[in-house]
Amino acid sequence: MDKPTPHHAHHNKKHATYGMLLGLVAFAIVLLIAALVLSTHKSSEVTQRNHDTPSQDSAGLSTAPYDGMFAGFKINPPADWIIDRKIPTIHVSFINPKPDSDATGPFKANLNVATQVANGVSLDQFIAITKKTQLSTLTNYKEVIDRPISVGGVRGHIIEATFLNDNRELHIAQLIALNNNNAYIVTGTTLDATWSKYQSLFDASQMSLRLSTVK
Numbered sequence: 433m434d435k436p437t438p439h440h441a442h443h444n445k446k447h448a449t450y451g452m453l454l455g456l457v458a459f460a461i462v463l464l465i466a467a468l469v470l471s472t473h474k475s476s477e478v479t480q481r482n483h484d485t486p487s488q489d490s491a492g493l494s495t496a497p498y499d500g501m502f503a504g505f506k507i508n509p510p511a512d513w514i515i516d517r518k519i520p521t522i523h524v525s526f527i528n529p530k531p532d533s534d535a536t537g538p539f540k541a542n543l544n545v546a547t548q549v550a551n552g553v554s555l556d557q558f559i560a561i562t563k564k565t566q567l568s569t570l571t572n573y574k575e576v577i578d579r580p581i582s583v584g585g586v587r588g589h590i591i592e593a594t595f596l597n598d599n600r601e602l603h604i605a606q607l608i609a610l611n612n613n614n615a616y617i618v619t620g621t622t623l624d625a626t627w628s629k630y631q632s633l634f635d636a637s638q639m640s641l642r643l644s645t646v647k
Contacts, residue, residue: 487511491636498524501644503547505616508640510543510633522546526637532626536600541622541630543637550615558615559589559608570595576603584642586611590635594624603627607638616643 487495493508498515500506500523509515509526516525522544531538550558559578567573576592588609595602601624609616618641620634 492633493637493640497640500524500545504611504614504644505545506642507545507618507637509637532623534623534625539600539623543618543620543634546617548615550610550613552613555587555610558610562608563591572596583607583609583639586643590638605634605638607641609643611643616641
């Protein structure tokens with residue numbers, strides 16, 4: 433049997449390493465999805481308002497940005513929304529204190545910011561892995577739109593989709609951007625029936641994201 437040449441051995445090793453990196457990213461995304469689903473349940477439990485929220489601008493956002501300085505980002509959340517930092521794998525969650533309702537009961541719209549190491553994959557690769565993982569993990573996941581954007585001079589995408597959670601149809605918009613080998617995922621979630629109420633608010637908050645060098 434012919435022995436593999438050094439070139440083939442190097443290629444196989446590189447391919448295996450790349451496959452491992454993709455696997456790590458996919459696993460991290462599964463954890464983020466689990467946290468996202470958890471936040472949809474937890475949002476109905478949070479009742480205490482954050483009294484330190486500053487005034488709002490014309491888009492309905494807080495005039496003072498939330499500073500995730502140790503994670504390398506700042507963002508202006510919806511004004512007067514509750515700040516929750518206790519959801520695993522999510523850096524911070526902003527939750528509307530006023531619930532909406534559909535036939536399945538009350539639900540509080542929320543906006544989550546998560547970060548994870550990108551393991552050297554490109555933005556396009558990260559987007560592809562995210563879509564594939566969510567399609568196989570979330571019930572009845574349907575992509576609505578995928579649009580490229582530039583946020584604070586950094587290239588990214590906003591992916592809008594619907595899925596079912598406990599027979600409740602939810603609507604999400606995810607801004608995904610990579611900076612300094614870190615992925616930033618800003619996810620707005622609400623009932624599909626009330627999506628039009630929050631669409632512009634989520635978009636304005638997501639586009640206020642500013643990324644800095646993580647040291």
